[in-house]
Amino acid sequence: MLSANIVLFTALAYVALLFLVAFVSDTRARKGWLGLVRSPVVYTLSISVYCTSWTFYGAVGSAARSGLEFATIYLGPTLVFVGWWFLLRKLVRIGRIHRTSSIGDLISSRYGKSTSLAVLVTLIAVVGTTPYIALQLKAVTASFQVIADATNTSLLGMPTRELDVRTGFWIAAGMAVFTILFGTRNIDANEHHHGVVAAIALEALVKLFALLAVGLYVVFSIGGGVAEVFRLPTAAAVLQGPETFGTRWVALTFLSAAAIVCLPRQFQITVVENADEGHLRTAGWLFPLYLFLISLFTLPIAIVGLATLPAGSNPDMFVLTLPMLHDQSALALLVFIGGFSSATSMVIVASIALSIMVSNHIVMPIVLRLPRRSVGVSGDVKKLLLVSRRISIGVILLLGFAYFVASARSDALAAMGLIAFAGVAQFLPSLIGGLYWHQASKSGAFSGLLAGVLVWGYTLLLPSFEGGPVSASLINDGPWGITALRPQALFGADGVDPLVHSLFWSLGLNLALFVLVSLFRDLKPLERLQATLFIDVFRNPADNESRFIRRSAAIDDLYILAQRILGTDQAQRLFQDFARRQGSRDDLPQPDTEFIAHLERQLAGGIGAASARVMVSQVITGETISLDELMRLVDETQQVIEYSQQLEHKSQQLQITAGQLREANERLKTLDAQKDDFLSQVSHEVRTPMASIRSFSEILLSNQDLSTDQSMRFLDIIHTETLRLTRLLDEILDLSHLERGELTWTLEPVDASAILRRAVETCQGMADGAEVDVEVDCRADDVEVFAHRDRLSQVFINLISNAIKHNTDDAPRLRIVSSVLDGRFIVDVQDNGPGIAPADRERIFTKFSRAWTTARPTATGAGLGLAITRAILRRMNGTLDLLPSMGAGACFRVALPVRRAAADVSK
Amino acid sequence: MSRHSTRDAILVATVFGAILLMPPIIPFFDRPVSLFGMPLIVVYVFGIWLALIGLSWRLSRQLPVEGTREPIVPPAIDDAGRHEKAD
Known part of the structure; x- marks a missing residue:
């Protein structure tokens, strides 16, 4: 029993x-x-x-x-x-x-x-x-x-x-x-x-x-x-x-x-x-x-x-x-x-x-804090x-x-468990804030905690004594009858569960003060250091502390201190051990900042961080906290993120720039090649007439017994070659002037269709000589464009004569069509010749393009024609294109903006 | 599962566990219905509880142990000495 x-x-x-x-x-x-x-x-x-x-x-x-x-x-x-x-x-x-x-x-x-x-x-x-x-x-x-x-x-x-x-x-x-x-x-x-x-x-x-x-x-x-x-x-x-x-x-x-x-x-x-x-x-x-x-x-x-x-x-x-x-x-x-x-x-x-x-x-x-007693034992x-x-x-x-x-004798104890919970819950804002928020400061934590606990005591702990030392009237009517201050209904928050009510006010005030005071107060260096060490604990070993705090002390003082707190055996072992870690044969380690930080941590395990710091500080001779180093650490994450973003941005920019550079390089290479070609072409073109001029003039000089006829013939050749040279140099000059825009023409309204007709007529003789069948289809008449009369004529003649000269077909034909399309005067010059190889389509417009047309060794001219033509047209806001080939031959298209079209014949 | 997704799963389990056990979801199960001879709400609360334990068991096993084990700390008296040796 x-x-x-x-x-x-x-x-x-x-x-x-x-x-x-x-x-x-x-x-x-x-x-x-x-x-x-x-x-x-x-x-x-x-x-x-x-x-x-x-x-x-x-x-x-x-x-x-x-x-x-x-x-x-x-x-x-x-x-x-x-x-x-x-x-x-x-x-x-x-x-x-x-x-x-x-x-x-x-x-x-x-x-x-x-x-x-x-x-x-x-x-x-x-x-x-x-x-x-x-x-x-x-x-x-x-x-x-x-x-x-x-x-x-x-x-x-x-x-x-x-x-x-x-x-x-x-x-x-x-x-x-x-x-x-x-x-x-x-x-x-x-x-x-x-x-x-x-x-x-x-x-x-x-x-x-x-x-x-x-x-x-x-x-x-x-x-x-x-x-x-x-x-x-x-x-x-x-x-x-x-x-x-x-x-x-x-x-x-x-x-x-x-x-x-x-x-x-x-x-x-x-x-x-x-x-x-x-x-x-x-x-x-x-x-x-x-x-x-x-x-x-x-x-x-x-x-x-x-x-x-x-x-x-x-x-x-x-x-x-x-x-x-x-x-x-x-x-x-x-x-x-x-x-x-x-x-x-x-x-x-x-x-x-x-x-x-x-x-x-x-x-x-x-x-x-007591006055220093006798030297510590x-x-x-x-x-x-x-x-x-x-x-x-x-x-x-x-x-x-x-x-x-x-x-x-009271039943107050029954609720005591929850009251205690609510009391210690006041630690929560400071604890969590301290673990995850860098700005959280000591003054914030202190004021939040104090306020929270006071409110907790007033709203929850005090009412639990009701009937005992606390009178019921205080709870029901508030102190001095002020109803707004009733412990279980602060500021008229009536009808709320007392625990919820107290939690709301105490933790709310606690959190608010913690956050606000932290925001408005600057952190002290040590706070900042500890915040970083705590919040980034997974990234910073505690040894990092010695990176920021520079301290020095006499090793004897430190040893006495450690002995006082840890006892002789433990202190001795601690010192020996660290000395070994430092690689010293001596039993005493070097009192560097690392060792002092280590010792302080060990002491903190026994007497708490605050007391350990005070005690270590008493034997320390100088202490500086390196703020720069600290800030660097605090911002480490931020910086890493920033850097990587910048890096990404920069690399994108670099890629674009590299692409542009590659393109520019290609262009430059092409231009360089063109320049070389141009130079060699020019020398070649100049050399041929020069050679004949020299040889004929040598003949004339050395042979005094030449007949007049012969002399005249040789002089005629020299003259022709000189003309050819002059023409070539004129063309080059012309082109370079055109390209640099140095020529000053006055553009005036001209009848483009009339100029075209005249150009065709001019070339008719040449066409007849080459037995080319020329077909003209003027669908636009009386079209006014802004142009230079002679230059425009030159353009048409160039194109037509090119088409005649380069046509190697058995039954050479030439078709010239003019029209107005979308406000532009268009002239197509189409031949049935061998056409232009796809690879040469752009090249033919460059200087001495003839140099590339190895397929046509018989062709004459310096190859500057198309380049000049295009340059002229560009000056008149027009274009010259080679149309995509449709069947045999090549088709060049001239397009000029129309100023006024009187009548469209095709309509 | 990688460490990151396990970590995320733990977060999801915790947050969802909290949401499922809080109003406005939990009052929904507070009705006079019986399940396995027990009131629905009791089965619900204890069921979620058990599910959380199961999930936590499953997920915790997948997380790597980081090298954080303290060296065996011998007798308290000569603790500091030997402790440091093991570092």
């Missing part, structure tokens, strides 16, 4: 088991055997310190009162862990690299190792956690009370009325002993408490096992199956609560998600005690699974409890009272141990986390820290106990 004393002795035996587990793990860890303790499963189980007795007993109570709402407390953490890659991984990495010892340390370190911020965070954590610890004490004593009442036994002969206070005290004392023994064994560079973690993991298994056992029993033994349980009338009552899925649902999910990151004990376990970032991969699904299992039977237990237990039973104790009602002593005992486990694990981890924060962020700064700081931690653990538990006694 169960009795209070049996329960007590079982609890004591269980505590003894915990001591044993912690002791063995710690001893093994000291010897370097860490196998099981460092496994991802143990890590995950220890995270379940999230599930306190509030979960163990309170979840069923919450389900009985508000249905599914209890699930929000687990859904938030589930989401955070499913998305571990984004937030938790970064936190863990930062915690590892910067040797973060607590959430206060992380926030203070991020904002320039600020002491004031660390103090504020620590105070908030203590204020938020003390009631939470009281809640655990209350849960354990209540479970004792339930058993004592139900079995009508007394605990060690104590009267039931005094039971709560005395048991509460002894529980608190027992937990203090455990925590001091295993939580403050040493100042560790990374604050790992292997014994504690092992004990917590065991407790996690015990509470899960207990809850599953009682759940299975309730559902299948009492309820008779899942479907039967949900068919109970109370099921409908529980699930049909009004507005389960409103703003409160959202707010609670958000709050629990924030709490799993911000609660000091969660930070301690998830970040500080983390030994391997890879463990998060397991925790990412295993912890949600743990939460899932632990809340699986919450609803059925609540439903069955409401249905079978007498009205007025405390739903918070259903987990325990149900098995007791059915005389399942062993199960009840198991449940009690489960509840006891969840309470103790929370209290132990929370008090460790808080004691680290108190000693590092409150005691150390005070000691550092080796290990004195270490001793001081350990003592202060032990005392803080005692004080914190005492505070929790005092709170528990003060509010033992």
Whole structure:
């Protein structure tokens, strides 16, 4: 038969088991055997310190009162862990690299190792956690009370009325002993408490096992199956609560998600005690699974409890009272141990986390500011820290106990869990902002935190004392009767759920101040440096710090400092090790900036970043933070992006330019080739007549006995050749003038068709001589164009004579067609000669084009004709083209803009 | 799946999980209908929950472990010394 004393002795035996587990793990860890303790499963189980007795007993109570709402407390953490890659991984990495010892340390370190911020965070954590610890004490004593009442036994002969206070005290004392023994064994560079973690993991298994056992029993033994349980009338009552899925649902999910990151004990376990970032991969699904299992039977237990237990039973104790009602002593005992486990694990981890924060962020700064005592003795700081931690653990538990006694008669504790969540959620803006926003500043974080906590205290914490030290009128009518300041309806926000109301105002103000103040205040160099190191933690190793801070110190001073904090052995090893890393044979390393940064990080692991910085600064002789270097790093990403964009742009431009250059080069090459051809052609053309002139003049000079006839004939040849030379030079000159636009003609309206007719007539004789059949088809008559009469005539004659000269056909024909098309006077000169090879179509318009027409060696002329013709036409705004060949022969087209067409014959 | 797409999948799972569990979607399932002998809303909430766990399990296994494991940290007292050796 169960009795209070049996329960007590079982609890004591269980505590003894915990001591044993912690002791063995710690001893093994000291010897370097860490196998099981460092496994991802143990890590995950220890995270379940999230599930306190509030979960163990309170979840069923919450389900009985508000249905599914209890699930929000687990859904938030589930989401955070499913998305571990984004937030938790970064936190863990930062915690590892910067040797973060607590959430206060992380926030203070991020904002320039600020002491004031660390103090504020620590105070908030203590204020938020003390009631939470009281809640655990209350849960354990209540479970004792339930058993004592139900079995009508007394605990060690104590009267039931005094039971709560005395048991509460002894529980608190027992937990203090455990925590001091295993939580403050040493100042560790990374604050790992292997014994504690092992004990917590065991407790996690015990509470899960207990809850599953009682759940299975309730559902299948009492309820008779899942479907039967949900068919109970109370099921409908529980699930049909009004507005389960409103703003409160959202707010609670958000709050629990924030709490799993911000609660000091969660930070301690998830970040500080983390030994391997890879463990998060397991925790990412295993912890949600743990939460899932632990809340699986919450609803059925609540439903069955409401249905079978007498009205007025405390739903918070259903987990325990149900098995007791059915005389399942062993199960009840198991449940009690489960509840006891969840309470103790929370209290132990929370008090460790808080004691680290108190000693590092409150005691150390005070000691550092005291007038310098005698020269530090080796290990004195270490001793001081350990003592202060032990005392803080005692004080914190005492505070929790005092709170528990003060509010033992009120129901305020029930809501305490959520109030604590809302309190620590104030860390969220500074924490997240600090991890992802470069501009986030210390003053922003400080003002946001302070304002948020004050509003939280006023709107949520204060009303929880209603009926006790706080009068109801303050809540209902506001202070001094000012209704706008009613704590649960600030500025007339009536009818909102008090928790949602408080969250809205506190976090809203917190966030607004954080962002605004950060935007308007410039960062100090150290803040900027820390911001960069934290935000880009995956790109910057912590060693980067030495890139920016230049410091120097005497190695002896540093050694004394390290000894004071770490103790002689550890300090010596640290120094030797770094000396070896520097490649020095000596036991003492060079006190360069890298070593100082390394040492400061090591010390920060023990005493917090802010205190470590203060202490190191005391022995440092000079410190400069290289802002230029820092800015360069901050802008690194930006610059890389910018550069690559610029590069892309430039390379596009380069491609275009290269293309243009290639084209220009081709053109130049062609021009160069043309120039060479031109020169050789000119010399050739000049040489031939010159040769004959020279030879004939030599004959004339040397042979005096030539007949007059002969002399005359030779002179005639010389004359003809001279004419040819002159003509050639004239043409070249003409062309070059034309091309440079140096000739000044006056364009006047002329009758183009008349000029064409005259040109045809001029060439008629030549055509007759070559027996070419000329056909003229003048479809346009009396067409006025702007032109130079003689030059236009020259154009037509050139084209016609070319067509006659180069026609090698047996029955040479020439067809000249004139017309007006689209406001242009068009003349086509078509022959039936050999035509122009496609490759030569453009070339024939260049100078000495004849040079290429090797197919026609008999042809005469310098080959400047078409080039001159085209140049002339261009001067008259006209064009000369070779039409795409249609059948045999070539067809040249002259086109000139018409000024006025009197009549179109073709119409 | 590459590391990037796995990372994106984790983000999508987290965000969608949150959306599915929030109003206005969740009240849609809050109606007196039974499924497997349980109210629809209970099956829905716990079903999404389990699906998230499954997804997280599947995706976490695909992510590479980065070289972040701390060297085995031996006894706290001489921690710093040996710890540095392993670096």
